[in-house]
Amino acid sequence: MSEVFMGNSDKKPGRGTGKPAAKRWIAASLAGVLWIMPVVGSEGLPGLGASTAPVAQAAASSFTVTKLGEEVITSGAMMMKYKYTALRSGKSATGLADVIRVDLNNPYVSLDVMTGKGGNLTTRQSTGGMAAETGAVAAINGDYFNTGGEGAPIGGQVSGGVLVSTPSQLDGMYAFAVTKDRKPVIDEYTFEGLVTAEDGSQFPLSGINKGAYSPEGGSSTYSHANAAYIYTDAWTALDRPKNSSTTPTEVLVQNDVITQISLDAALPMAVPEGAYILRTHGLAAQFVKAHLAVGQKLSSVYSLKSKTTQQSVDPASLQMMIGGHTILVNGGKAAAFSRSTSSIGGYRARTALGYSQDGRYVYLIAVEDNANSTGMSLTELQSFMTNIGVWKGLNLDGGGSTTMVDRPLAETATTLTFNTEYGTEQRSIVNGLGVYTSAPQGAVKGIKISGSPVLLIGQKASYTLKGYDTYYNPIDVASGNPAWTSSNGSATVSAGEVTAVKAGTATLTATSGAASASTKVTVLGGEDLASLSIGTSTAPLTAGTTVSVPVTAVSKSGASLTVPATALKWEMVGFNGSVQNGKLTVNSVNAGVTTGYAIARYDGFSTAVVLSTAAATAWEDFENVSYPIAFTTNAAGVTGTAAVVAESAERAGSKVLSLSYDMTAGSGKMYAYAQFNGTSGKSIPAAATSMSLDVMGDMSLNWLRAEVVDNAGTTAYIDLAKVIDWNGWKSLNIDLSGSGIKFPATLKRVYVVNVEEGQDERAKTGTVAFDNISFVMPSLSSEAGLPKAAASMVIGSKSLTVNGTKKAIDVAPIVKDNTTYIPIKYVVDVFGGSAAWDQNTKKIMVLRGAKALDLTVGKKEYILNGKRQSAEVAPLILDGRTLVPLRLVSEQLGLTVKWEQKTKTVTIES
Structure with a gap:
């Protein structure tokens, strides 16, 4: 044990803060010393109100976890992907979770807390931003914080061995720490400290670098009332803190000497580098007025204390500490929640930390809540953690804050591991937990090809060859002028630039020295698409009109790609026009036409811009x-x-x-x-x-x-x-x-x-x-001029009655397998529109009003306004004539069909 004086001493920058290392520390008895704990409301803090914590419900036996795969991030850190299935209200729900497993037995990997911008509190930054700034190879978001506050953690924080912020006086708030001898710990901690004046008088410290909050278990509803707090230069905000409901008396201490005292008012400055400000109120301010003076020395001692063992903990013995919320797992089993979880309930994105029974592995856990995953409840999270081997674990800030980044193998920068609840946006937070490597550069271990696995016909894309060494850290292999080949005619490659030629799958191979790598590239054809959409679905049918027509394809697997202009064939119906540089221009409109179509086809898959006399209304x-x-x-x-x-x-x-x-x-x-x-x-x-x-x-x-x-x-x-x-x-x-x-x-x-x-x-x-x-x-506009009519046909009869007038047709409607088929030509003749037949592709393109319908003989799938859909029956050819399913076509074109069983008569109305 040794005494601490807040002033100059040996300095050692901490990774997470960029601040001087903590000074020596001593455990001080506070017996008999007045201890009054503190300030302000915690609106917006999840579950921080005093309440009785419920016992965690037993996880459902139907909860299952499957590992999807794993990949090394760096020596000692592994990214593992999981799928989980849960039974909720009798229905099955599935989702995804991502786990970074860190091996504390590996000397090259370490964990540390990342803090805001520049390692400072009250600055906030995204998880990815903090990882990039500090050089982390992977990271997750960290502690809870008051979203309306300056930006300081609720729990305690040690970064690079420096005590940055102390635990709040709140019940059931656990923290995760790693000791200097690389042992993981999860426990509840309190803070004890004293400031000592030159005359020997003492007053208790309530904390270091804390925002205002409502403490639990004390005599005050305000954290900063009658209390003394230290604010170091890690706290950059001018408010120390804001919304504290108290007027401060502040003392500036530099080199262990008091240089300024501001009575009943905050000092109008940020904390100078290497100094600290003692912020006091009430009884603490009376202590300042009675015992402190400019020019005198002021010292302090402080410690952390385990609520479990009642033992004092030297902050200097810790490599890092990050605060969390409730305990989730203890002894390899779901634990009773240590505080209320009512405000963090439901199925959300989640973030958690835990370690294995032998203390070797630390698990950084993030549960996805996005288009691919349904989130988890806290009880499901407990089941997940025990499934993957967590012995003891706690809950970190979740929901919209849940973020994980990692550095893919052979890459030089971290990327977002999965989409957050906000998509690719990352919420700005106060701190995060980073994974760091100190491994030296090793020999080349492997190479891999990086680039899009999916291309469209005509698309060009660059692929890069990247390598990793024996410690799984990136290493340059591009200087070796690698050789590239493509396995078939679906794609060609030259010096890493790939051109997609036709639908199919090509294998790209790159060779650099004795190492080689291959990857498959799928070139999507029209049959692989689920939809094709144009940025402008409608436009004015007026000569001189120019509109942007970017085309986007979505594959059946869900991949979204921009279609290159060279891969599209355009057809204009009802007007003369052209598409150049992504813009459709109407040159002239055909006489009498009120609705035109610009049809874009990608490998036979169609979509259309409908042009009419009016677009947006x-x-x-x-x-x-x-x-x-x-x-x-x-x-x-x-x-x-x-x-x-x-x-x-x-x-x-x-x-x-x-x-x-x-x-x-x-x-x-x-x-x-x-x-x-x-x-x-x-x-x-x-x-x-x-x-x-x-x-x-x-x-x-x-x-x-x-x-x-x-x-x-x-x-x-x-x-x-x-x-x-x-x-x-x-x-x-x-x-x-x-x-x-x-x-x-x-x-x-x-x-x-x-x-x-x-x-x-x-x-x-x-x-x-x-x-x-x-x-x-x-x-x-496009459907306003369509004819209103009633047409009837009798099965097997080559006649059509329109509005009471009968006329001959050259092919009769038929019934086959309980489906009525008709020649589409006569429908569009009566009700407006057009039908075009392509002999080579066996496709029928039907245009009517705002509808563009693509049918293929023998196929149940059809395309309506660029979206692939499925019918129960397919068009067919009979006696050299193409017949289409009546109900499918008429309903998709906005017509009404009636059937008279006795006379076998079909009536179509508009």
Whole structure:
């Protein structure tokens, strides 16, 4: 044990902070010393209110875990991928979890805490940003923090052997640490400390570098009331801290000597490098006034203390420490939660830490909640951890904070391991846990080819050859001028540049010296696509019109790729035009044509731009609103306003719909609605394929939606933005083509949702605004001129009756296997549109109104407006004529079919 004086001493930078190493430490008895613990509310902190912690429920026996694979990150660190299956309310749910296993027996790998920007508290940075800044080869997000605070961890933190922040006085908050002799520890810790004046008087320290919070188990509801805290130069914010409900007296100490004292006011400065500020209030401030003076010495001693063993812990004996939440696993079994988990319940992305029974392995765990995974409950997380070998483990900050990055084998930088709840966006947080390597450069162990595994015909892509050494760290092999070959004619390769030639799979091989590597590249053909979409689905049919037409393909496996222009063949119907440099230009319109089509084909797979006399239709710009707009909510305690107001700044002179909300007094899943025209709503008169609007965001991270009731009485909910993650005005475009809404419909309201799960991460107050709502309703123009008619045919009869007039046709409709087939030519002749037959591909392209339908003889799959769909039957050829399934074609083209069994008569109406 040794005494600590806060001033100059031997300095050793810590990786996570870039700050001087902690000075020597002593355990000091605080018996008989006044100990008053502290400050301010913890709104937004998950489960930090005092409560009785429930016992963790036993995990369901139906929870199963399967390892999908593993890959070395660096010597001593392995990335392992898992799939899990859980039974929830009688239904099976699956998801993915990612685990970085660190071998503490390996001398080249280590763990340390990463902190904000530049290693400073109160600065916040993404997990990936901190990893890049500190040179970590892998990392996960860290401790809980008050989202409304400056940016300091709730728990204790030791980085590079330096005590950066002390544990808060909260029950059941566990921490993970690794000792200098590389032993993992999970325990609860308290903090004890004293400052000693030159006259020998002492006062207890309540902590180091702490934000304001509501302590538990003490005599005060405010953490900083009647308390003394040290703030080092790791704390960069001027507020020490903000929202503390206390007025400070502050003391600046440099080189162990008091250089300034500010009575009843904060010092107007950040903490100078190498110095610290003693921040006091109440009884602590009285101590300062009675015993301290400028020019005198001031010393301090402090220690951590295990709540489990009651033993003091020297912070200098720790390599690192990071705070967490409840304990999850103890003794290889699910443990009782050590504090309330009500606010972090549900199925979310999760982050956790644990270690093996022998203390050799540390597990950094991240559970995915994204398009590929359903998240986990805490009890499922306990089951997962015990399944993979965790002996003792705790919960870290999860939900929207859950992030993992890792450096893939042979790569030089870390990348996002999986999409977060916000997609590829990473939330800015206060700290994270990084994995570091100190291995020297070894000999070349292996090489690998990096590049896209999927290409489109005509696409060019660069592939690189990268190597790794005996410690699995990247090593340069490109200087060896590797040789490249491709296995077949699907793709060609030259010096690493691959050109996709035709559909199929090619094997690329690269050789550098004695080492070689191969990878498969799949070139997608039309049969491999699920959809083909054009950035502009409708456009004005006017000479001189120019619109961007980027084309995106989605494969059956879900991969999304931009289609190169060289891979597309365009056909113009109803007008003369061209596509160059990704832009469609209308040169002239054919006489009498009101609807045209620009058909794009990729290896036979089609999609189309529908051009008509009108494209987007303005629906509401809020300049002359003649109906009432009102604020409503679903939850007691939620208040707000919804009104048309005059906007300022960039929209000065314009009126917008403003929706303000305050959900602080509400609970559960909360909604704030801007309701149109009472309960009636406002009509959307025709079939809409897309919706666009301008939205002023408030960075609340809430959910933005619209509610529509269609003409069948069904309510549809339209996601305008899954997360409001922007400030200021932004234009949104929403695809309605797959919504299933039966038009005409009514827009009832637009609204903000704050769901119950992860509510601590989202703002409960805010203001959003709406303007310039438009709908693309091709039927208003492209289908407006389509004929209204009734046509009937009798099975086996070569005649067609249209509006009571009979005429001869050259092929009769038939019934085959309970399906009625007709010649499509006569349908489009009567009801408008066109049908084109391609002898070589056996395809029929049917165009009518806003519909482009591609059928293939003998295939049940068809393509409607660029999306592959499946029918029960396929078109066929009979006696040299092509017949199509009547109900499939008519319903997809918006026609009504009736069947009369007695007379075997089919009637089609529009």
